[in-house]
Amino acid sequence: MFISGFTIARNVVKADYPIREAIxxxxxxxxxxxxxxxxxxxxTLAFIKSFNEPKIKIIETIWDDSLREGGxxxxxxxxxxxxxxxxxxxxxxxxxxxxxxxxRSIESLKLQLEKYxxxxxxxxxxxxxxxxxxxxxxxxxxxxxYRHEVRIVKNWxxxxxxxxxxxxxxxxxxxxxxxxxxxxxxxxxxxNPEVQLEKLKQARKLWHSDDFIENEYQNMQAFDFSEVxxxxxxxxxxxxxxxxxxxxxxxxxxxxTKRKNMSLKKRLLYAxxxxxxxxxxxxxxxxxx
Numbered sequence: 645m646f647i648s649g650f651t652i653a654r655n656v657v658k659a660d661y662p663i664r665e666a667i668x669x670x671x672x673x674x675x676x677x678x679x680x681x682x683x684x685x686x687x688t689l690a691f692i693k694s695f696n697e698p699k700i701k702i703i704e705t706i707w708d709d710s711l712r713e714g715g716x717x718x719x720x721x722x723x724x725x726x727x728x729x730x731x732x733x734x735x736x737x738x739x740x741x742x743x744x745x746x747x748r749s750i751e752s753l754k755l756q757l758e759k760y761x762x763x764x765x766x767x768x769x770x771x772x773x774x775x776x777x778x779x780x781x782x783x784x785x786x787x788x789x790y791r792h793e794v795r796i797v798k799n800w801x802x803x804x805x806x807x808x809x810x811x812x813x814x815x816x817x818x819x820x821x822x823x824x825x826x827x828x829x830x831x832x833x834x835x836n837p838e839v840q841l842e843k844l845k846q847a848r849k850l851w852h853s854d855d856f857i858e859n860e861y862q863n864m865q866a867f868d869f870s871e872v873x874x875x876x877x878x879x880x881x882x883x884x885x886x887x888x889x890x891x892x893x894x895x896x897x898x899x900x901t902k903r904k905n906m907s908l909k910k911r912l913l914y915a916x917x918x919x920x921x922x923x924x925x926x927x928x929x930x931x932x933x
Contacts, residue, residue, distance in 0.1 A: 645734050645735070645757060645758060645761055646675050646730065646732050646733045646734050646735075647673055647674050647675055647733065647734065647735045647736075647737060647757065648674060648675065648676050648677070648678065648729040648730055648733040648735070648736050648737070648799070649667070649670045649671075649673070649674035649676070649677035649678070649736075649737045649738075649739060650677065650678040650679075650680070650722075650725040650726055650728070650729060650736060650737070650738055650739075651663070651666065651667065651677070651678070651679055651680070651725060651738065651739050651740065651741060652679075652680045652681075652682065652705075652718070652721045652722055652724075652725055652740075652741070652809075653679055653680070653681050653682065653684075653688055653692060653741055654681070654682030654683070654684050654688060654707060654721075655682075655684045655685055655686050655688060655846055656684075656686075656688050656691070656741050657684075657686040657687050657688050657691050658684075658685065658686040658842065658846070659835075659839065659842055659843035659846050659847075660835055660836075660839045660843070661741040661742050661843070662741070662742060662744065662831055662886070662889055663691075663692070663741040663742075664691075664695065664885075665744050665883070665885045665886050665889060666739050666740070666741055666742070666743055666744055667679070667695065667697075667700065667739070668885045669739070669743075669744040669745040669747065669883050669885050669886075670737055670739055670745050671697070671699060672747075672750055673737065673745070673750055673753060673754070674699060674737060675699065675730075675733070676699050676700075676701055676729075676730055676733075677697075677699050677700050677701070678701050678703065678725045678726075678728045678729055679692050679700060679701070679702050679703070679725070680703050680704075680705050680721055680722075680724050680725035680728070681702055681703070681704055681705065682704075682705050682706065682707045682721060683704070683705070683706050683707070689702070689704065701728070703724070703725070703728050705721060705724050707721060708720070709849070712849070712850060712851055712852065712853070713851075714807055714808055714851070715807065715808030715809070715850045715851050716807070716808070717850060718805075718808045718809040718850060719804070719805035719806060719807060719808060719809045720805075721809075722738065722805035722809040723804055723805050726738075726803075726805070727801075729799060731799075733799040734757070734761050734798070734799060735757050735761070735796055735797070735798065735799060736796065736797050736798070736799050736803075737795065737796050738795050738796070738797070738812075739795065739828075740809070740832075742830060742831050742832035743828050743829065743830050743831070743832075744828070744829045744831065744883045744885060744886055745826070745827075745828060745829075745883065746826065746827040746828070746829060746881070746883060747883045747884055747885070748827075748881065749824070749825070749826030749827055752824075752825045752826055753769075753796075753824060753825075753826050756769060756822070756824055756825060756826075757769075757796070760822060764798075765820060765933065766798075766820065766821065766822050766933070767797060767798055767800070767803065767814070767819040767820045767821060768794045768796055768797040768798065768803075768812060768819045768820075768821040768930070769794065769795070769796040769797075769821060769822055769823070769824035769826075770792050770793070770794055770821045770822065770823050770824055770930055770932060771792065771793060771794070771795045771796075771824050771826050771827065771828045772791065772792060772824075772826070772827045772828070773789070773790060773791055773792060773793060773827070773828050773829075773830055774827060774828070774829050774830065774878075775789040775830045775832075775833070776829065776830065776831050776833065776834045776878070777833040777834065777869070777872060777875055778833065778834065778869040778872070778875070778897040778899060779834060779893065779895075779896075779897040780831075780834060780878070780882065780886075780890050780893065781877060781878055781879070781897075782875040782876070782877060782878060782897070782899055782901075783875065783876055783878045784833075784872070784874070784875060785874055785875065785876045786873045786874040786906070786910070786914060787910065787913060787914065787917070787923065788873060790927075791923065791926070792928070792930070793810065793811050793828075793929065793930075794811045794812055794819055794821055794929070794930050795824070795828060796824060797812050797819065800814075802814050802815065803819070806929065808850070808851075810929055811929040811930065813929075818928075818929060818930050818931045819930055819931065820930075820931050820933045821930045821931065821932060821933065822932070822933060823932070829882065829883065829886075831886070833869075835867075836894060836895050837866035837867045837868070837869065837895060838865070838866045838867075840866070840867035840869075841861065841864055841865070841866055841867040844861075844867060845857055845861055848860070869897050869899075870899070871905075872899070872905070873904065873905045873906050873910070874901075874903075874904050874905070874906065874914065875899050875901055876901050877901055913925075
């Protein structure tokens with residue numbers, strides 16, 4: 645069985661994405677990892693090359709910044725990376741530059757991939773998500789955070805990245821998936837507040853005009869982490885590859901987890917989810933089989 649990882653990268657140094665940790669978190673599972681590096685304003689290409697890992701294959705791309713509607717350029721670049729995967733690959737494992745695979749999930753994933761490798765009814769595997777916010781000690785627990793997403797798909801050419809690279813579809817049809825019994829940790833909202841603002845500006849440019857960005861953030865010097873609806877404390881596991889980055893945290897963030905900045909309707913929906921584990925009206929970009 646041959647497993648290919650793939651991801652995209654542009655300006656990841658300037659915005660301090662944990663892409664090295666992301667790539668190394670899937671390295672034990674993959675026979676190759678494709679990194680589509682977009683032409684950048686920083687040393688992203690040199691940084692990726694510095695990993696000096698034989699499994700990594702770099703392709704250089706140019707992003708079309710005119711494709712801002714819905715973050716479409718992200719899906720196009722993701723498809724470029726997927727198209728560069730070795731044709732003999734059975735599975736494709738997608739990871740974004742601010743995600744890390746839970747290292748405790750690797751053995752379980754191997755079993756799942758073996759189990760469904762020759763089952764064409766299973767088109768992908770669905771991951772659980774943990775979203776960190778403000779620091780490595782808090783996670784988002786409101787409806788604003790997606791709980792699951794597809795991150796492994798069959799190596800079929802008709803499986804394409806969807807919208808802003810949220811997940812995958814076949815001709816706009818949702819994929820038929822099984823649970824991966826694995827977790828992705830999302831660290832996209834854990835940075836020094838000044839760097840978090842830079843990352844946010846950079847990301848928003850994929851949806852909005854330069855004038856919009858300038859007007860939206862002209863008076864901000866740093867991102868305000870306190871403006872969040874709900875968080876809960878986290879005292880659990882982090883992947884081994886994240887340990888050094890976590891130890892280097894150079895800012896402080898605390899949050900009163902009893903505080904819920906929500907409308908009455910969202911408070912009710914939040915309470916139902918906390919009591920039952922059921923998220924009413926949850927958007928699902930997949931068909932679980």
